[in-house]
Amino acid sequence: DAGVIQSPRHEVTEMGQEVTLRCKPISGHDYLFWYRQTMMRGLELLIYFNNNVPIDDSGMPEDRFSAKMPNASFSTLKIQPSEPRDSAVYFCASRPSGTVQETQYFGPGTRLLVL
Amino acid sequence: AQSVTQPDIHITVSEGASLELRCNYSYGATPYLFWYVQSPGQGLQLLLKYFSGDTLVQGIKGFEAEFKRSQSSFNLRKPSVHWSDAAEYFCAVGLQGGKLIFGQGTELSVKP
Numbered sequence: 001d002a003g004v005i006q007s008p009r010h011e012v013t014e015m016g017q018e019v020t021l022r023c024k025p026i027s028g029h030d031y032l033f034w035y036r037q038t039m040m041r042g043l044e045l046l047i048y049f050n051n052n053v054p055i056d057d058s059g060m061p062e063d064r065f066s067a068k069m070p071n072a073s074f075s076t077l078k079i080q081p082s083e084p085r086d087s088a089v090y091f092c093a094s095r096p097s098g099t100v101q102e103t104q105y106f107g108p109g110t111r112l113l114v115l
Numbered sequence: 116a117q118s119v120t121q122p123d124i125h126i127t128v129s130e131g132a133s134l135e136l137r138c139n140y141s142y143g144a145t146p147y148l149f150w151y152v153q154s155p156g157q158g159l160q161l162l163l164k165y166f167s168g169d170t171l172v173q174g175i176k177g178f179e180a181e182f183k184r185s186q187s188s189f190n191l192r193k194p195s196v197h198w199s200d201a202a203e204y205f206c207a208v209g210l211q212g213g214k215l216i217f218g219q220g221t222e223l224s225v226k227p
Binding site for chain 1: 147149158160164212214215218
């Protein structure tokens with residue numbers, strides 16, 4: 001199994017540009033999560049999907065952030081326009097259906113730097 | 116509100132010494148608790164989890180954790196630390212619906 005795949009691994013962009021982060025979950029997993037990690041705020045859940053449907057987006061910081069899951073094998077997190085304070089590591093995770101004790105499997109992350 | 120507290124931001128131990136990382140949680144119902152490890156530049160990997168039964172849980176890489184309801188704690192332990200254990204460790208509580216709430220993390224350094 002290839003695990004959760006994220007691309008790009010690193011992204012450097014200028015303020016005001018659109019940024020799109022991509023995630024391929026583990027095949028057969030019904031849940032997909034997007035997290036953001038910063039020194040100041042630690043690991044924060046941004047949004048999660050179940051069967052491609054957004055369930056909870058209360059962690060999305062503002063309207064500049066949007067996430068989609070058009071099918072079971074692909075999700076995107078978009079920031080438009082980007083700002084320097086969006087600089088962080090963004091993780092995608094997936095897990096199978098079942099109870100909450102199911103393990104979430106994390107991707108390697110995308111390190112975003114907004115200049 | 117649900118929360119997880121890891122009181123120690125950074126811990127340094129000597130190789131071969133024992134290790135205990137602290138985790139306290141706040142959650143109204145029966146907690147589902149997890150410990151993850153993050154090596155530099157990597158994603159998070161599950162070390163162990165607790166959801167019921169025996170309060171002493173064994174995990175990978177020789178780690179164990181003990182759930183103590185009376186203290187709202189889920190401390191991670193290892194009897195003998197190896198240099199390769201240097202990493203950041205995160206405690207998390209799982210909520211209904213599948214969300215995880217993470218603590219701030221504890222960075223572990225290992226002295227030779």
